[in-house]
Amino acid sequence: MNGKEEHVMKSGSSYLFTERSVAHAFETLKRLMSEGRRAIVISRTHPSRVQQVHGVDCPMMWIAKTTRPAGGVISLEPTRLMKIHSTVSDFIKANPGSVVLLDGLEYLITENGFGPVMKTIQLTNEEVAMTNSFLLVPIDPRTLEIQQLGYLEREFSSLDSKISSPSA
Numbered sequence: 001m002n003g004k005e006e007h008v009m010k011s012g013s014s015y016l017f018t019e020r021s022v023a024h025a026f027e028t029l030k031r032l033m034s035e036g037r038r039a040i041v042i043s044r045t046h047p048s049r050v051q052q053v054h055g056v057d058c059p060m061m062w063i064a065k066t067t068r069p070a071g072g073v074i075s076l077e078p079t080r081l082m083k084i085h086s087t088v089s090d091f092i093k094a095n096p097g098s099v100v101l102l103d104g105l106e107y108l109i110t111e112n113g114f115g116p117v118m119k120t121i122q123l124t125n126e127e128v129a130m131t132n133s134f135l136l137v138p139i140d141p142r143t144l145e146i147q148q149l150g151y152l153e154r155e156f157s158s159l160d161s162k163i164s165s166p167s168a
């Protein structure tokens with residue numbers, strides 16, 4: 001884009017966006033979609049709000065305890081981590097090279113604890129690698145303990161680290 005390698009992303013990789021805002025993750029999603037990639041958003045934010053704020057045009061699912069949301073919204077219960085994983089897995093297997101944006105990791109950790117969420121992320125990352133897809137996960141680092149953030153940073157690639165370490 002600007003001659004620097006900071007925005008080069010490798011398919012089969014998962015990226016952690018450690019910023020207070022989710023805007024950078026959504027901009028990255030839109031950039032990958034503009035390359036012709038299929039995408040899905042799984043978010044704690046209601047899909048109509050995601051569409052309104054970020055202008056993303058792709059299938060969306062809402063992480064919510066509501067079992068019958070109105071308006072044709074598909075919801076995923078936050079305590080059913082394997083259902084969330086299988087939703088991602090089914091999508092990327094059917095659409096190799098696609099993009100998944102998972103927004104709401106903090107909520108999943110609140111509902112399930114860090115360990116089970118970390119195990120689910122690790123399993124999902126393996127399938128992302130096998131399908132040459134992308135997983136984008138924004139998280140506010142203020143919501144985690146330093147050790148938890150360290151575990152996540154080890155499991156994900158960081159766009160920021162690409163600037164100083166292009167061989168990552």
